[in-house]
Amino acid sequence: MLYSEKVLDHFSNPRNVGEIENADGIGEVGNAKCGDIMKMYIKVDNGIISDVKFKTFGCGAAVATSSMATELIKGKSIDDALKLTNKAVVEALDGLPAVKLHCSVLAEQAIKAALSDYYTKQGIDPLPIIGEIGECEHCH
Amino acid sequence: MLYSEKVLDHFSNPRNVGEIENADGIGEVGNAKCGDIMKMYIKVDNGIISDVKFKTFGCGAAVATSSMATELIKGKSIDDALKLTNKAVVEALDGLPAVKLHCSVLAEQAIKAALSDYYTKQGIDPLPIIGEIGECEHCH
Amino acid sequence: MDKRFIYADNAATTRVSNEVLNAMYPYFVTEYGNASSIYALGRNAKKAIELSREKVAKAIGAEPSEIYFTSCGSESDNWAIRGTCERLASKGKKHIVTSVFEHHAILHTCQAMEKLGYEVTYVPIDKNGFVSAEDVKNAIRDDTAIVSIMYANNEIGTIQPIEEIGKICREKGVVFHTDAVQAVGNVEIDVKAQNIDILSLSGHKIHAQKGIGAIYVKKGISLPNLIFGGAQERNKRPGTENVPAIVGLGTAIEIATSNISEKRDRVTVLRNRLIDGILQLPKTRLNGDRDKRLPGNCNISIEGVEGESLLLMLDINGICASSGSACTSGSLDPSHVLLALGLKHEVAHGSLRLSISDDTTSEDVDYILEVVPKVVKRLRDMSPLWERILKGESID
């Protein structure tokens, strides 16, 4: 199993680590038993994700996908963020070992969970917009 | 499978190789199919084996045991020669690999065959003196 | 603090020592003959193999004729189990006794035997990481073909009651195999006194090459071949003999077993400093008994931290270590050893195994004890679980 240089870089120097006080949306996915938990905090201004931070418990790929995913949505519109697929995260990291692909799924889900929370807080039902987030099939 | 230095020495510089013209006794044992033939020539003077030569087709151990056996009986009485066991040949060679022990049996038999021939030529039935020589059990 | 390079994963594999490499060298380029060949070049190779066999035998109290060289510890393990089962199949022996925390070379072989209709009893381990001889005794049945209990565990380093188990097996007339891959060179082994019938060992754990192992099979036990072919290893293990690796194994085992007790004392002091140092971090626990463990083994669970990222972070700081997380093996489950010890998944995921060797220095330990807390802090700060753990919340 080999990580790309990009993965190792995002693991060693993860971007956007931390919490956002008074975040507009917070999403947490994964579970400790399976070894990966991602928590994503977002700040939204005029439909734009103006800030995003994460905290992750997990393997190198979990940290790297969290970091890359936050980079990819920071400053983007909610619409664009919702379009972010795990595949795009994997590509941006120059690939992931097969056994680690589920981490990228977690990263996609974490963003969706945070946006879901944002809509809920706004009094909007997130389900028609975001759909079911589901659970990582690797963990269950 | 390792040969002792003694075996290698007797193989490289075999003693008493050749034939004796007008030998008093000639014995040949073994067969080509099994890969070993020993032919032993003896000259007898007053019950003493005054000369002995051999020709051998066979492996390193076959040559070395032939050589050693001739050395051990040269100048000895017929009685002493008949007492020579394959074990004594093996010991004199500092041992033989297990799979090569049959070569020492051949050497013992070759001497007996030559002496048997000697007695026959003297008009004496060799059987009561020498017994059945038998065949190498490895070859048959 | 300057960055150093510290290899603290000697339970995974070791560096080939200079002595071993020097011993091997001629067999690559000058004495390269096939050991089955009749000419001097072949005879020299053969002699070197037999000398090595003597050294291996001596190291564990066996006779040279009881030692066969194999390609690795895994092959030895497979051969022990499958060979014994095959040998005793006609006697209706269809049961195996082993433990839950064996190496996969044993566990997966046992599973393969289950597919062939064998029954396997996996005796448990207690919370300190020990198999109980009593449990083994109770597990043995009339149709038990073999008992296989490892000498020392590769993850938590606990040393098993081998002599007791050997005695029980001898009394019951059951073949006793022990996987001693981790024990050789660390613990005094005497196969005769300990009633061991079959023993597996591997070179690369004691500074010999990877890809060379050996098996001890007590005189009188004729193990059917695992691999068929030429007449090498007295018809028992074919393949042109790996002369340099065999010579290296002989050299390595001689060195490893020549001063066990002195080495053990020295390494244990360092190892204890590591254990005590890391246990000062909150929410940590030592896995496996503190005393009856391999001298170089330190295995500690660190809550709130995931194993793989811990290893990567240590690597960035020049430290090579291992974890109970099986991430690299393509499985997401944490180590079966730590789970068998009763650890929760999330705790098992955050385990750190440091395995030091005779080469490790006191300065190396200082460095590790400086780096580990920093790295743990960083990962805990990054973890969404850590605050909850501190508050005592359940994180299942």
Place this chain on the structure above:
Amino acid sequence: MDKRFIYADNAATTRVSNEVLNAMYPYFVTEYGNASSIYALGRNAKKAIELSREKVAKAIGAEPSEIYFTSCGSESDNWAIRGTCERLASKGKKHIVTSVFEHHAILHTCQAMEKLGYEVTYVPIDKNGFVSAEDVKNAIRDDTAIVSIMYANNEIGTIQPIEEIGKICREKGVVFHTDAVQAVGNVEIDVKAQNIDILSLSGHKIHAQKGIGAIYVKKGISLPNLIFGGAQERNKRPGTENVPAIVGLGTAIEIATSNISEKRDRVTVLRNRLIDGILQLPKTRLNGDRDKRLPGNCNISIEGVEGESLLLMLDINGICASSGSACTSGSLDPSHVLLALGLKHEVAHGSLRLSISDDTTSEDVDYILEVVPKVVKRLRDMSPLWERILKGESID
């Protein structure tokens, strides 16, 4: 004439080349990490293995994912036969087709399968040392699990009609394995064009280390494990990877296959000089076809001379060679290959195999051609058979 040292037994094993040793070296002492480890030292080892896998794949026209490293050619052979049989057992396939002159790694495995209830057809060879594709075709039955025919014979060097046999097997839907241990590096191999499903190779025949081999298994064929354990080699072959040996194999196979045709031409010229020179002795015969044989292989029967003593005498003169006599293997029977060729026992006993390599020089050949006649004369003079042979008497 000064005494020289000439290694002319390259079919038995080869010297590890300097390029190979240099490539291996760092993996003993600096890049010694376990390839399954997550840290850089482990990742480097892993990368080196994968690079080596690519080289092996390229050398035979396969994909890297179709290559698994093993501990030797014998293991690869065993795995091919037993794995395929096991895989197809549930389909009722209980028949194996092989030839009479395979290496013991195949023959003894087939005999082991016979004990398990398999039927084996051993197709014959003709007097030039060839298996006929037609015979293979006729031997295939509805319940045939595998056809295993060697690419080139180790004793007489004859190169078999692999492409034709591959085509037949493909048409009949039968798995085709070839033991290419002697062929790799001497013959251009393209597993796809030749319809080879499984192929065995070994490092030490091409200037890599002893104790490293590989198997090619065509995509889509899932060979059950021969050895069980860790997740190495994509769960197919456990044991901590022998990184230096694997790297050496990659290096060696790249070199061996990079200029096959040029090397072949050069070596063939020398080899033909050897053949022609030795055949000038009376009562000699070449074993195996003169043209369709491995470039370095010269195998000649010399009547009136026994193989082992011939080899010892050559050794005294600095020449390492081999014979059809199986003395060293603990058996007194001469080689099954020469007997299969139709030779009488006593002729087979007196065979000489010289196998030269790319390192062999013209002066080496001169020397051999000076020594062999002298040694043969000496042994014939010592032989009680020689006069009878000259007289044309039967010596049975």
